[in-house]
Amino acid sequence: MKELIVEADRMNLSEVQAFIDEQLEEAGCPMLTQTTIDIAVEELFVNIASYAYGDGSGNAAVQVSVNEEPLSAEITFIDNGKQYDPLAKADPDITLSAKERKRGGLGIFMVKNTMDSVSYEYKDGKNILTIKKNLN
């Protein structure tokens, strides 16, 4: 398992994605799958950067491990911010017209629908969100 700890600031997004990409490239992850994972990583990291610490600041830990058979990646985001389960939010209605569409909720919706599993727990004062994706 490899871990990166950065300040939960959206300006660190590129650093977080570069860290994840390095592990995925090493594992031979196909490009399209890597882009899909990158998007999920952006949505989850930016969520932490935007909401976990309110007006204050704090860190986010990003852990990644690559498992064999089937080849898959497991990525965990941990923050010490306020308790918040992003998965509890209702999905946006994607059948609405442009006029009726709300601007929020699409990020988590994409994470839920592109990853093979997504789980959340709040433990010892930490928000822990884990995604898993087969690399094929």
Add this chain to the structure above:
Amino acid sequence: MSSKSHLDIKVNKDGAEYTFLLNGRLDTITSPDLEAKINEATPDAEKLIFDLSKLDYISSAGLRVLLGATQAMEDKGEMVVCNLTEPVKEVFELTGFSRLFTIK
């Protein structure tokens, strides 16, 4: 910070028709630039064209900007999105964005 997050935006104006050629990634970091350029165009625009042939990444932040653009054009014009790359096409299909504007 690495240079991973990068977007070049070229805007061509032909009368009331604006074409935005996007090259790079439309994400949390780059989408405010595009939003600002769209906001400059929309007061007198009758048609917005987004050429995404060189856009290889879009997140929800980018989707929000495109949704805002199509909402701004409602009742006053048309918005066309063309030349979708595979990763962008997948995101559009998943989120129902393929149905929100004309795709060529």
